[in-house]
Amino acid sequence: MSTATTASKRIEALDYLRGFFILVILIDHLWRWPNLFEYISGRGELWVSAAEGFVIISGLLVGYVRGRKGLKKSFAEISKKLIFRGIMLYIWTLITTVSLVAATWYLTFKSNVAWVPYDKLDWANVIHDTLTLEYAHTLTHFLYLYAIFLVISPILIWLLRRGVWWLGAIISIAGWWYGFTHDSEWMQWQILFFLPTIAGYYLDQIIAFFRRIPSPAIWAVTLCGLASIVISALIILPTDPGMYKEEVFSREPLTLARIGLSFVWFVSLAWLFNKLLPWLEKTVGWLLLPFGTRSLTAYIVHSFVLMGLALSIPMTSGIWLNTIVACGAILLTWAVVQIPGINRVIPR
Numbered sequence: 001m002s003t004a005t006t007a008s009k010r011i012e013a014l015d016y017l018r019g020f021f022i023l024v025i026l027i028d029h030l031w032r033w034p035n036l037f038e039y040i041s042g043r044g045e046l047w048v049s050a051a052e053g054f055v056i057i058s059g060l061l062v063g064y065v066r067g068r069k070g071l072k073k074s075f076a077e078i079s080k081k082l083i084f085r086g087i088m089l090y091i092w093t094l095i096t097t098v099s100l101v102a103a104t105w106y107l108t109f110k111s112n113v114a115w116v117p118y119d120k121l122d123w124a125n126v127i128h129d130t131l132t133l134e135y136a137h138t139l140t141h142f143l144y145l146y147a148i149f150l151v152i153s154p155i156l157i158w159l160l161r162r163g164v165w166w167l168g169a170i171i172s173i174a175g176w177w178y179g180f181t182h183d184s185e186w187m188q189w190q191i192l193f194f195l196p197t198i199a200g201y202y203l204d205q206i207i208a209f210f211r212r213i214p215s216p217a218i219w220a221v222t223l224c225g226l227a228s229i230v231i232s233a234l235i236i237l238p239t240d241p242g243m244y245k246e247e248v249f250s251r252e253p254l255t256l257a258r259i260g261l262s263f264v265w266f267v268s269l270a271w272l273f274n275k276l277l278p279w280l281e282k283t284v285g286w287l288l289l290p291f292g293t294r295s296l297t298a299y300i301v302h303s304f305v306l307m308g309l310a311l312s313i314p315m316t317s318g319i320w321l322n323t324i325v326a327c328g329a330i331l332l333t334w335a336v337v338q339i340p341g342i343n344r345v346i347p348r
Contacts, residue, residue, distance in 0.1 A: 011064075013274040016285075018057050019292030020273070023330065024050035026302045029139055030329050031112060032315070035322035047249035051142065052192055052262040053269070054295075058146060059193035063200025067157050075161065079154035086150030088347055089143050089296070090133075096140040096303055097130045103307050111315040113307065114138040133186075139303035143296075148186050149193045156194055160201045168198055180253050188254040192262060287334060294337050294348040301336045301346065305329055 027037045028044035041050070062082070070078040104116050114137060118126055129135035136144040159168040172194040179187025199206060249258045273280065280288065291298045306329060313325055336342065 011061075012289075013277045014057060014061065014270065015292035016277065016280050016288045017270055017273045017292070018054065018295050019288030019290070020269075021050040021054040021057065022291040022295050022298045022302075023288065025054065025299070026306075026329060026333060027326055029114075029302065030306055030309070030326055032322040032325055034317070034319045035326050036319065037323065037326050048258060048262045048265050049251070052258070053266050054142060055145065055189060055192040056196045056262060056266045057270075059149070059196035060200040060203070062150070062153055062193075063160070063197035064203045065200075066153070067160055067197065067201040068203065070157070071161070075154070075158060078157060082150050082153050082157075085347070086147045089147035089150065092300060092347065093133070093136050093140065093143040093147060094130055096143065096300060097135065097137040098126070100137040100139060100303060100307060101126055107311060109310045110313060111310045113310050137303070139306060140300060142299065145186055145189055145193075146296075149190060152190075153194075153197065156197055160198065165198045165201065169195060176254070176259075183253065185252075185254075191259060192254075195263075287330070290334060290337050294343065297343060297346045297348045298333055298337050302329070302333045305332045305336070308332075 024041045027035075027041045028050070033043060044050075066078050066082060100114070101116050101118075104113050105120050116126075116137075117135075126135065133144050133148065156168045156172075159165065172191050175187045176191040178184065179190075247255075249255060249261065251258060309325060309329055309332075316322060
C-alpha cells in the first residue's frame with residue numbers, strides 16, 4: 001500500500017472513531033433511560049466519557065492536519081485558519097446557548113431538558129456570561145472549549161515547527177495544574193487537546209514506532225484498555241459510582257486518573273477502529289462517516305433535534321420506546337447533516 005493511501009486510511013479510521021464519539025454524545029444527551037444503547041454509551045457515567053475522546057481526537061487532527069501537513073503552508077496562513085475557525089465556533093456558542101436557553105424558558109416541554117443554572121428570564125447574566133465564555137449550554141458545551149483551544153493553538157504550532165514540543169507539553173501540564181487548583185475548566189481540559197496536538201504532529205513517527213512492536217503486545221494493551229471500559233460499566237451502571245467516579249476519576253475537577261485513562265481508552269479504540277475499518281465501512285459507514293467528517297455540524301444539530309423531541313414526546317420508563325426515540329434522534333440528526341449546502345451555514 002502506498003504512503004498516501006496508508007495516510008488516507010488512517011485518517012478515515014479516525015473519522016469513524018470521531019463519528020462514534022458523536023453518536024455516544026447524542027445518546028447520552030438524550031437522557032432517556034433505560035434504552036438498549038446504554039451499555040454502549042455508559043449513560044455518560046463511566047470513568048471516561050465520549051467527550052474526552054472527542055477533545056482528544058480534535059487535538060490530534062489539528063496537530064496532524066494543521067501542524068504536520070500544514071508545513072507546506074506559511075505559519076501566518078495556518079494561524080489565520082485556526083483563529084478564524086475559533087472565532088466562528090465562538091459565534092456558534094453564542095447562537096446555540098441563547099437559542100437553547102430561550103427554548104427552555106419560553107416553551108413547554110413534555111420531557112426533561114438540560115438544566116439552565118440561572119433564574120428564569122435572567123437574560124442579563126446569561127448574555128454576559130455567554131459572551132465572556134463563563135457559560136455555554138450543556139448540549140453544546142464543547143464549542144466554547146474548542147473555540148478557545150483553536151485560537152491558542154497557533155502558539156503550540158509555532159513551538160512544534162521549531163522542534164521544542166517538550167516546551168509545549170510542559171506549558172500544557174502546568175496549565176492543567178493551574179486550572180485544577182484555581183477551578184478553571186478550560187485550562188483543565190486543554191491538556192486533553194494540546195498533548196494530542198503534539199502527538200498529531202508526530203503521528204507518522206508514532207505509528208512507525210508501534211509497527212515495530214510485536215502484534216501480541218499491541219493486542220494485550222488494547223484488550224486491557226477495552227477491559228477497563230467493561231469493568232467500569234459493570235461497577236457503575238448497576239450501582240452508585242461511589243468514590244471511583246466522584247473522587248479518583250472525577251470530571252469536575254478533571255483528575256490525572258481520568259486524563260490517563262482517557263488516553264488509554266482512546267489509543268485502544270483508535271487501534272481497534274483501524275483494524276475493523278473494512279467491516280465498519282460495510283456495516284455502519286453510512287452513519288459514522290457523515291458524523292465523523294461533519295462532526296461539528298452533527299454536534300450543533302443534535303442539540304436542536306433533542307429539544308424538538310423533548311417538546312413532542314413525553315418521558316417514559318419503557319426500554320423499547322426509549323430505544324425508538326433514541327433511534328429517531330440519531331436518524332434525524334443524520335438526515336439534517338446530509339442536507340446539501342448545510343455547511344454554508346453550520347461549520348463542519
